[in-house]
Amino acid sequence: MAQSIYTVKQVNAYIKNMFTQDYMLNRIYVKGEVSNCKYHTSGHIYFSLKDESGTIACVMFAGQRGGLSFRLSDGQQVVVLGGVNVYERSGSYQLYAREIRPDGDGALYERFQMLKKELEEMGMFAPEYKKPIPEYASRIGVVTAPTGAAVRDIMNIAARRNPYVQLILYPAKVQGEGAKESIVRGIRMLEAAQVDVMIVGRGGGSIEDLWAFNEEEVARAIFDCQIPIISAVGHETDTTIADYAADLRAPTPSAAAELAVYDYRQTQMRMQEYGLSLNRLLTQKVTMNRLRLKECQTKLKYLHPRYKLQVHRQRLDDLEDRLRKQMERRLTDSRHRLALYMEAMKGLSPIQKLNQGYSYVEGRDKTVIKSIKQVQPGDSLSVYVTDGVIHGTVTDRQKEER
Secondary structure, eight states, X not given: OOOOOOOHHHHHHHHHHHHHHOHHHHSEEEEXXXXXXXXXXXXXXXXXXXXXXXXXXXXXXXXXXXXXXSOOOTTOEXXXXXXXXXXXXXXXXXXXXXXXXXXXXXXXXXXXXXXXXXXXXXXTTOGGGOOOOOSSOSEEXXXXXXXXXXXXXXXXXXXXXXXXXXXXXXXXXXSSTTHHHHHHHHHHHHHHTTOSEXXXXXXXXXXXXXXXXXXXXXXXXXXXXXXXXXXXXXXXXXXXXXXXXXSEEOSSHHHHHHHHSOOHHHHHHHHHHHHHHHHHHHHHHHHHHHHHHHHXXXXXXXXXXXXXXXXXXXXXXXXXXXXXXXHHHHHHHHHHHHHHXXXXXXXXXXXXXXXXXXXXXXXXXXXXXXXXXXXXXXXXEXXXXXXXXXXXXXXXXXXXXX
């Protein structure tokens, strides 16, 4: 009879199918101590659960991390909800975690989840109801224990970031009997004091220590408060109902102080930069205006009426000099021409003729005698010669043939 031979893959697949068909193994709660915990860069968490009798390998994939409200670490006692299945590649079975909560806190955790769901359905965690945190708060209210690291951290950071901010502390009871009532009174009193922003929180602790911040009365007081509230409960891995109801969640009280108190030094540095920039711009502006003023002064100097008058006067002086020179040149030319005319006229001058032996004869009525026909014997004549006049009478006349 031939024997059936199976491959490793077939055997692992068969065993995995058996696990898949087992309803109990698909949804099972397993408690134990965490060991070999490793947060992978992919976001998956690999760890083991162990007790006094054995160990089981576990993995929580990145997509299931919403079921973990704290940071997992070795030595913690936890309850894991998940399904057991086979990893075919290695042929080993492991627990695929979907939800992890601390062991011993099961009842409180269930209350936490129920209240969270109820308040969320009522809209108390809706983002549209969140009030903005003022950027420049001058009066900050703090609801926390009067002693402890939380209030010291807030005071130190506030003093470092802005020494002018005023902190108003309401010394509240933050755990145990009467804690929720004390926190609610603190919120209402600081709201009546009209602070700019409020920090409500405490240092870290177990779920029992933080439970006052999971009470419905505290959540409603935070939601109803007209002053913006920053929750600062525990450490980064601790999340409470107060964190969901607050306008802003800070992972630690120190971080809450960083968010509430504006860094005064930044403003100082920015103002110094603005001052330097303003001085530089003013210096450039003054320099440019001085250059423009010099240009305007030079331009005004050329456009000033006094300068124009000086220019016109100088031009008139030049024109006067030119006119004088032209007149002198004209006079010189006229004198020269006159001298030429005089020389030319000398030959035509009667006086010049008289000097050459000729004479000029006038009759009694000052008529120039040019012909014998103009006189008769006995007429009086005036004969003009070079040095005088000769008066005589015509005794005879004789015509000459030419």
